[in-house]
Amino acid sequence: MTTVPSDTQNALRDGIIELTFGEPDPALLAVGLVRQAAADVLDDAGPAALAYGSPAGPAALRQEIARRIAAREERACTAADVLVSGGNSQALGQALTVLTAPGDAVLVESPTYNLALGIMRDHAVEIVGVPLDEEGLQLGALQAALAELRTAGKRARLLYTIPTFHNPAGVSLSAKRRQELLEIAAEHGLVIVEDDVYRELVYEGQAPPAIWALEGEAPVVRLGSFSKTLAPGLRVGWINASGSLLERLAASGVLESGGCVSQFAASVVGRLLASGGYDEHVAVLRRVYAARRDALAAALREHLPAGCTFALPAGGFFIWLGLPPGLLATGLLPVAEARGVAFAPGARFCSDADDRSLRLAFSLYDEQTLQEGARRLGAAVTAAQAGRA
């Protein structure tokens, strides 16, 4: 059974299978690789490893990230195109600080990553949700939202999107829509902030090309992170953006004062990538998480009553489950918790998000526990439908 120590972000409750949290299984965190890389960094650099870093982050990590991108994605990349971040949460906050002014509208998918909404609320921006479907963000609805904002005399500066293995919806933006989105953004002077946190966790074929890799006239800021592959506690990620935009992001007061936001951990990740064990580690994660996804999906098919719907995600951590007519996820949650399983109701993922759906994370537990979670959920949905809650 998975255990999460009590001083971590998400405490597990006794007797409840928590399909709520989109975090890696602690048993799969790269303890050995991190231990070795940290020792190597300290042995080699001594006290210099613990000094203030340069604002852009350790050159060795930036080079390793650029090398990986150039080898895997359809866009040339050098260390100059990489700014080290403290993970996508910090990077999103930084993008909002630098790229928005109070009163600006920020467009998001509805549903979107719920904790990104909190980061936006730290800034005086107006959050505007745009619906998505099985091909990702609906571009007709995006254009309608832009037109409405313009009519109201408001400015939309930024679109925050998770186009690849979406949290919570599991979908990816289609290739056609990626191109069209770039055109719409160029026309409206919109910066696209692409949260690419799940790119490495692909279970079928290849991940779609990043919008950043297709970048045309519209500016794109791509946020990458090692949280889901190595360890969220490292707080290491990066930002890709072209020339002047990256310079604007790098010229923040916080970076000028403190240097790289995660200097030591970033040096450790740089060493870890150079040592060559990372690809093997990610290959293991893909195998394990794909098997968990399949186990949960099969058990949901077995235990859920008719009227529940979901699609198998090709990557990431989540199954987005539609409930039968008449049920709302927020109302179902206490019924499910009483039967020993929890999930994230749809209403959490945007102020106007659809509460007829809910998010199930398959990252935290082994296959057997996921199967038991699906059985308990099936019993809860059946009971709620029959009014036997």
Ligand SMILES: Cc1ncc(COP(=O)(O)O)c(C=O)c1O
């Ligand atoms: C879409 C998305 N973005 C960002 C994060 C957090 O990323 P980081 O740990 O790099 O701050 C998560 C974690 O759940 C996420 O799902």
